[in-house]
Amino acid sequence: MPDHRPARRRPEPPPAPPPAAGGPSVVRATLYRGGRKVSSPATLAETYRQLRADPDGMAWIGLQRPTAQELHSLAAEFDLHELAVEDALEAHQRPKLERYGDTLFVVLRAARYLDAPEEVDFGELHVFVGPDFLITVRHGAAPDLTAVRRRMEEDPDLLALGPEAVLYAILDAVVDGYAPVVAGVQNDVDEIETEVFGGDPSVSRRIYELSREMVEFQRATRPLVGMLHGLMAGFAKYGTDEELQRYLRDVADHVTHISERVDGFRQALTEILTVNATLVTQQQNAEMRALAEAGFEQNEEVKKISAWAAILFAPTLVGTIYGMNFDTMPELHWTLGYPFAVVLMAGVCASLYMVFKRKDWL
Numbered sequence: 001m002p003d004h005r006p007a008r009r010r011p012e013p014p015p016a017p018p019p020a021a022g023g024p025s026v027v028r029a030t031l032y033r034g035g036r037k038v039s040s041p042a043t044l045a046e047t048y049r050q051l052r053a054d055p056d057g058m059a060w061i062g063l064q065r066p067t068a069q070e071l072h073s074l075a076a077e078f079d080l081h082e083l084a085v086e087d088a089l090e091a092h093q094r095p096k097l098e099r100y101g102d103t104l105f106v107v108l109r110a111a112r113y114l115d116a117p118e119e120v121d122f123g124e125l126h127v128f129v130g131p132d133f134l135i136t137v138r139h140g141a142a143p144d145l146t147a148v149r150r151r152m153e154e155d156p157d158l159l160a161l162g163p164e165a166v167l168y169a170i171l172d173a174v175v176d177g178y179a180p181v182v183a184g185v186q187n188d189v190d191e192i193e194t195e196v197f198g199g200d201p202s203v204s205r206r207i208y209e210l211s212r213e214m215v216e217f218q219r220a221t222r223p224l225v226g227m228l229h230g231l232m233a234g235f236a237k238y239g240t241d242e243e244l245q246r247y248l249r250d251v252a253d254h255v256t257h258i259s260e261r262v263d264g265f266r267q268a269l270t271e272i273l274t275v276n277a278t279l280v281t282q283q284q285n286a287e288m289r290a291l292a293e294a295g296f297e298q299n300e301e302v303k304k305i306s307a308w309a310a311i312l313f314a315p316t317l318v319g320t321i322y323g324m325n326f327d328t329m330p331e332l333h334w335t336l337g338y339p340f341a342v343v344l345m346a347g348v349c350a351s352l353y354m355v356f357k358r359k360d361w362l
Helices: 044-053 068-078 082-090 146-153 163-198 203-233 242-322 337-358
Strands: 026-033 036-039 057-064 096-100 103-114 119-129 133-139
Touching (some): 026 044, 057 163, 068 133, 082 096, 082 103, 082 119, 103 163, 103 203, 119 163, 133 163, 146 163, 163 203, 203 242
Parallel strands (some): 057 133
Antiparallel strands (some): 026 057, 096 103, 119 133
């Protein structure tokens, strides 16, 4: 970052914006000098006034879901580019790093792992870094910058390096916040593998949901690699302190590792989904085979029943004919009529039995 301090263009602070309907947008505004906290102004107007009066001071302004009036007030005071202000207002931006004159605009996607629902929650952070100010705009619960402020205030030597040092601390906090997410996702992947081979029918939905989260996680982490390399490429041009250079290289190493882990999760989930589909197909084939076998067995039983019904129907038909009460029927007074009827019934039954046996119905 350039060492010179631009002259303030506005002699008087702008009117203080009204508080947001859901509560104050200004989480905290603090002025520092030489790495030491000087004051915590209650309003943006008071922050502007005190910073103007202290040429060696640095302002750190934290906001959460600010109003358009608040951001436009900051843009007018610190000469923020209108495109960066528009992005900060709209949110839902991809991680990126852009330079507008002597001001850096950084968009970060923070993440945290929620144990109860076993899902990843993403937040968005916009950071404006100037020669004597740093403005953070949060959209979402993550990241909580309270610990970052405390860390920097406990290390005056690091804080004295200026807004770039605070940017490093924020980057470090966001990247460190990815570690619990990676651990949680690793645990989810292990559980999913167990469920897949355990035949849990609901595992497909869980694989799909976790895959979508990994797509979002990948979108949050992958651009950081290029962003940090872009910062490192400007070390010499902008005279970045050597200690900060080492810190940023360390953060870049962590981001690369996290990005590789996320890529590995996506690949693993893709393979698990393929294995699950194969297992489901095998299970469905086994069920279809079992149904086919059951149908075949039922068909065999039906054939046996049908065959015996046909065999038993033949003597019933003969007996029914000779049991009719007519005086003029043939063979009624024939001496061999009864043996003939019995032999006829036996012959028909035997013939049907042989036919069905030959066809494997019996």
